[in-house]
Amino acid sequence: PFDLSPEEAQYWDWSRHLDLSYYSKPPLIAYLNWLSTHIFGNTEFAVRFWAALFAFLSALLVYRVVKDFFKDEALAFWLGLLPHLFVGFNALAFVFTTDTPLFFFWGLSFLLLLKAVERERLRDWLLLGVSGGLGFLAKYSMVFFFPLEVFYIWIRKPRLFKTVKPYLATVLALLFTLPVVYWNYKHGWVSFKHVLGLSGVEKKGHFPYWKGFWNFLVSQMALLGFGFFFYLLWGWVKNFTPKGKLFPFTLFSFYPYLVFQLLALKKFVYGNWAGFAYFTGGILAGYYYVRSFKRLLPVALSVALLSAFLSAVAFYPPLLDKLHLTKVLPPKKDPTRVMVGWEDLGRFVSKYYDPTRDFIFSNLYQISAEMAFYVKGNPQTYVFNYYQRMNQYDLWEVKNFDLFTRWLEGENIPPQEVFRWEELKGKNGIFVTYFPTPPRRIMESFQRLVWTKKFVVYWRGEPIYTYYIHYLEGFKGNYNPIIRGY
Structure with missing residues (x-):
């Protein structure tokens, strides 16, 4: 029953005015919309084609990451399916915003980083640079990847800093930023002023803003269907230090989440801002979910059913009315409105x-x-x-x-x-x-x-x-x- 969201419509309109960058976001989404609408016309299908494609590729990517990291094909299969229970993932698969390609390139960069550090092949480092650059062209949030990447290399193989490979990857990624930087130079750095404005850096605001803090926390729980969020918390606790077997998944999920959770103490933070972190966070939650499935069968089934129900409601909110649950989410507070x-x-x-x-x-x-x-x-x-x-x-x-x-x-x-x-x-x-x-x-x-x-x-x-x-x-x-x- 859904038309394009205002953001989808705006990004589509950008594709009719191709440029090196745009006021609030980098240009990748406009280029993708230009390509699909030139093939399929100015239709909802043309705009949302990319959402479905990136979601499919992201699920395959989860499978590949899990298979390579755990050496367990069965686990990889189940964790590749699991994101389809997450409300946030299903939203990315349907609504085409900048979060959709960012989610994919965050995951792809994570996989390439693991391979580059493990195998030390130049090809992996170069691909990492390309993936990181494309992620930046999707959304500025990709910049969170760089300090985490540096820290990961430092704790795993610090001697790599004495080689040229990480620096080649960095230079290659930076090349992708040049059109955006040039466009901003010609337009008074408006994108950076916009991001600073959204971050609340230039505003005094009310601190601590507890309402914003709890609202953001609940929104993050909702993205994972509530139940899976507690598996994620457990995964973070179990792998909080570099000694943890799954520390890479904590590193690339907890710290981006933490930045936005703390920012929510100062200003209103949109729930989708940390969504990219749940590529790795979702794998971490899924690992502990599958691992404890038989032992905690009633809990595991309840978590899956709740998440599936919430995803169904997200796709078809009138389901609440048919079940006489309108008061749970009234139409005027329904985010899909x-x-x-x-x-x-x-x-x-x-x-x-x-x-x-x-x-x-x-x-x-x-x-x-x-x-x-x-x-x-x-x-x-x-x-x-x-x-x-x-x-x-x-x-x-x-x-x-x-x-x-x-x-x-x-x-x-x-x-x-x-x-x-x-x-x-x-x-x-x-x-x-x-x-x-x-x-x-x-x-x-x-x-x-x-x-x-x-x-x-x-x-x-x-x-x-x-x-x-x-x-x-x-x-x-x-x-x-x-x-x-x-």
């Missing part, structure tokens, strides 16, 4: 949209991205930023980045000189928003408001979102955005 109603809204807007006279915009990039995908003809949509942080659409609308930077710093520069509004001047705007009435600042950029229509999205029998479509006549080409932070 962000993926419903977009196709219907796009169809509704399409009835009034004439590309020869109109353009579509919103004050939120999420709505603009969804309308670009679901409105007939996949039009280019726009964002009239209004008290929101910067986004990729803002950058596309900029004429000259140096002027834009001066404008951001408060210099009084007419918006017509900063933004590409001339191509829209004189057209009518279809404003899709949550605002029942257009904000005065937006209203003053048009001649008049012609009409307003309301569109209500229902999910699991309840209204969850109300959108307003305002038809505004005669854009003056002088909208002055209000951008609040990165």
